[in-house]
Amino acid sequence: MENRKNIDHLFQEKLEHLEQSPRPDMWLQIEGRLAKKKKRRFPIWWIYSGAAIVVMGLLLIPLLENKKQDPDPFRTTDPDITVSPKDKEDLKKSKTKETETPLPSTKKKTPSLLPKQQLEEVVIAEEYVPKKPTETNNTIDKKTLEKERLRTEVEFTALLSFPADEFNVMSFKTSALNSFIKTKKEQPLASLLDVVQQQDSAADENSKKKRWAVLPSYGYSKAASFSNTSSIDRSLQENPVNGDYNSSVGVNVSYKIADKWVVRSGVYSQQMSYTTKDIGIVSGVISSGLNSVNQNIPLSGSTDFNSSGGVFIGSSSDAQNIAAGLTSATLVTNDAELQQVYSYTEVPLEVTYLLKTHNEFSVGIVSGFSTLFLNKNEVQLKSSQYSSALGQANNLNSVNFSANFGLDLDYAITQQWLFNLNPMFKAHLNTFSRNSNGFQPYFLGVYAGIKYQF
Structure with missing residues (x-):
């Protein structure tokens, strides 16, 4: 163990001041690699994000402009209001007064940016109050509806009873129908049921005839x-x-x-x-004749029969057998x-x-x-x-x-x-x-x- 430490110490002392320079070609290779810097790539999702922002801006600009022009988007700019002639005259008078006197507080609430026609419609909508229908109006409406119903019924009845021989699709004119309807109106009014019954009765009469x-x-x-x-x-x-x-x-x-x-x-x-x-027919034979025939003997108009004898009439096979068995019998024919x-x-x-x-x-x-x-x-x-x-x-x-x-x-x-x-x-x-x-x-x-x- 002591020897190992000494060896380490020995190497440390010997290599402490050791310096070694690299080869010249190594510096060239290192310098070439340092010259090539990594290129920074531009993120492509920035392009898509920018395009989306531009499209959204184009879509939002008209909405922002509408909000600026019309602060009340639920207000209808074209109200469907029917105004009677009397109300129109009152409206003209109110317009003349408006030129002389300022508008009331309700008119001041309308935006100044509205055009003149829309401003008049707003005034009409605020000042016009629909009237409740009275009993006279109801009676008038009922009368007009009844007249219209009767007129339609008369025209339909007249069209049903229009003569078929006078109706031609190529040359038919409404004047002919109108004149026909006029004559029908002068006559007593008949319902559609009466017309059908009349036609059925006419058909029954025709069938009876x-x-x-x-x-x-x-x-x-x-x-x-x-x-x-x-x-x-x-x-x-x-x-x-x-x-x-x-x-x-x-x-x-x-x-x-x-x-x-x-x-x-x-x-x-x-x-x-x-x-x-x-x-077959055989002459010269006495025969009882046919069972179901009252026979006339001898046969009239015949010269082939023996008048002294009788006549046999039967099947051709029986006639041939009789003629062959009797010498006095004569076969006249076997194909009668x-x-x-x-x-x-x-x-x-x-x-x-x-x-x-x-x-x-x-x-x-x-x-x-x-x-x-x-x-x-x-x-x-x-x-x-x-x-x-x-x-x-x-x-x-x-x-x-x-x-x-x-x-x-x-x-x-x-x-x-x-x-x-x-x-x-x-x-x-x-x-x-x-x-x-x-x-x-x-x-x-x-x-x-x-x-x-x-």
Whole structure:
């Protein structure tokens, strides 16, 4: 430990007067670094602060000027005051007095910087006191309001009742309406409710005048059946049966009982015919004939039948078998037809419900029934060689009924003349009395005509 202290002391004594000068190039480097002084940067937020102060000053200057000019910012410079003519004369007199005498204390309070017009308005506002409405004013106001209401009502009523044929948007003039209103004013005053009631009553009268209608029509129908069997004989159940096209002519009379309901009836001629095909004819055979036909034997107008024998009429297959089995039998034809024709005098009773009514057209649903009176009953035998009446059906009822359903379409030609289209479906209910093989006829038809309303 003592040796260490001596060593330290020794170094201290030796290095106490030691001096060492730096190299010359070191001074040059130090001098170069001292020459470069740090540049002081100008704070950029000072620029933004200055710009904000300038903008705020520009915004505050007009407010400060307004405060200097108008110490009372809530005072309205343009009061909306109505002054009567008498008050205006008093005001002129007060102005003349003001030129001679100084203003009262209230006028001295007004700023001297106000212009002359504003100064006059301030004087008017201070001196004018609105008067309370009296009873006479109220009565006058009520009378004027009542007159105005009546005048407006008259004009509106006149405009509603102005003739439509005289109104033209392109050439309409207010003078025409004014003259019309003048004539209406001379007449007794009618309220709007009265006008509406008059128009409704006029419409009702018009509708009442046109409740009746007469319709001559022509119909075209197609006969058919729910069962594809022949009603002439049981042996012809396998033979094909087709319904034929027929025509119908009649007159229909209708009466409108309500806005949506129409009852109609009339008289029509209705014809129906059915053709049974694949019929064979054999001569020289004794036959009992067809069950449902009162047959005329021998057939008139035919030279192909043996007068000494009978005639067989049936399906073509049975005719061929008979002709092949009997030497005395002769096959006349196996491609003949039996046509059954019957017609009725129809009296319908139907009701129409109008679904859509318009000035030009209307659509309705028709339903009802018809009573049919038989006036023609005929069965004809036809082939490529001849055609003759075979007889009459013995199973037809003289009175028949049908269920009717269809549509009724009207298109207005004029106010009284309409074009009518009437598609109908009619199913016969009791056409045959017996031996009909379940034959149930119906037909689809379309009737058209010109309807006259009155």
